[in-house]
Amino acid sequence: MEGKKEIYAFDFDGTLTRRDSFIAFLCHARQTRRVVAWLALHAPLLAAAKLGLYPAGKAKERVFAHFFAGTAERDYEECGMAFAARNRALLRPAGIRAVGKAVEDGATVLIVSASQRQWVAPFFAEYGSAVTVVATEPEIRNGRLTGRFATPNCKGAEKVRRILGLFPDRESYRLTAFGDSRGDREMLAMADEAHYKPFRK
Incomplete structure (x- = not known):
């Protein structure tokens, strides 16, 4: 492995955070009562997605x-920045220390998330271009969100596709990956070194 580029890929939700950031972001951006009411009304759809009976990405897109x-x-970008500024407590300190250490060591650092760049990236703004966020991207037309996703939901095999899209020559680097759920399984499997549910002690 000597001489190879070092790449560290961190899942965000549950790995670097204490809980899922999507619902937290919804409640930040819209009234919590309104979010809870809508989710309760659509509970059967969400349950079907959780059980794998309905595509999770499609359910998420509907929400x-x-x-x-x-x-x-x-407005969406500014909302994401405000969310990150007010919700630092979401982060697992040990995970953020690991990100900082990887940056300090000169590794290429990726945050690979099914959440969206607009609210994930601001959590890592202090690292500048040293940290790249690879995430689900919203579709934007004429300066406004359409409500659709411009990319596939970045979980499962899509995480692998996105990493390989950036770094296709797999033999040229050593990959260390961190994840906590079945949505990270493929990314962990492709890694030279995998850490499942780290940063929890």
Whole structure:
């Protein structure tokens, strides 16, 4: 492995955070009461997605569209920055220390997340270009969110595709990956060194 590029790939939700950030972001951006009421009304759909009976990415897109379709891109970006600024307590300190150590050591650091860049990236703004966020991207037309996703939901095999899209020559680097769920299984399997549910002690 000597001489190979070092790449560290961190899942975000559950790995670097104490809980899922999507619902937390929804409650930040929209009234919590409104979010809870909508989710309760659509509980059968969400349960089907959880059980694998309905595509999770499609269910997530429906939730996203309800709350954000038509939102101005600038407003969405600013909402994501405000969310990160006010929710540092979501982060697992040991995980953030690991990210910082990887940056300090000169590794290429990726945050690979099914959540969206607009609210994930601001958590790592202090690292500048040293940390790249690979995430589910919203579709934007004429400066506004359409409510659809511009990319596949970044989980499972899609995480592997996105990493290989950035670094296709797999033999040229050593990959260390961190994850906590079945959505990270493929990314952990492709890694030279895998850490499952780290940073929890």
